[in-house]
Amino acid sequence: MSTSNVVLQAGVDVTVTLVKESRSGIGYPAVVVRDDGTHAVVRAPWAAPSDRDFGFVRFERGDVFTEHYWRDRWYAVKEVRTADGTLKGWYCDITRPAQITGDGVVSTDLDLDLWVSADGTTVLRLDEDEFEESGLERRDPAAAERARTALDELEAVARAGGAAGLTGLLG
Secondary structure, three states: OOOOOOOOOOOOEEEEEEEEOOEEEEEEEEEEEEEOOOEEEEEEEOOOOOOEEOOOOEEOOOOEEEEEEEOOOOEEEEEEEOOOOOEEEEEEEEEOOOEEEOOEEEEEEEEEEEEEEOOOOOEEEEOHHHHHHHOHHHHOHHHHHHHHHHHHHHHHHHHHHHHHHHHHHOO
16 A cells, blocks of 8 residues: 655646556646545546547546545546536546655556446446456455455445445545
8 A cells, every 4th residue: 555645735737647557557637636645636637539438428528537546545536527517427446545646646457447427326337357357366366355345345335325425435
């Protein structure tokens, strides 16, 4: 777990780096909303060069992601809104605890994801096949178990409280 003592200052420009266990990551600019030393929140526009339709949601240029990272939790939660502020939902990445540096956030993605629609009625577990193929269970069984537990916990919270349950985690 990261024990970084760096606390990001609100309003500062940072880079969020998303790393996959099996390959190099991508980085994109974000602005710090707040950081209490455990929970860092940044805001960033949709970073991909083109729109992406997942079938259950479409991420488009102009979408804004408010991203929640924790130094002590095995997930990150990203609230997704359209350019006009309409809530699309929450995309939850199962990750190792975030590493916070003076330059930004490094989040190591463990391939499991959860989507929760804006109204909380759609809760989808995603990419379990990618997780299986990643080999994490062979390389690091303890991390694989933490990842599965985190996904189960997020799903339970989302199903029990819908949007309200998930936003309660973000406090």
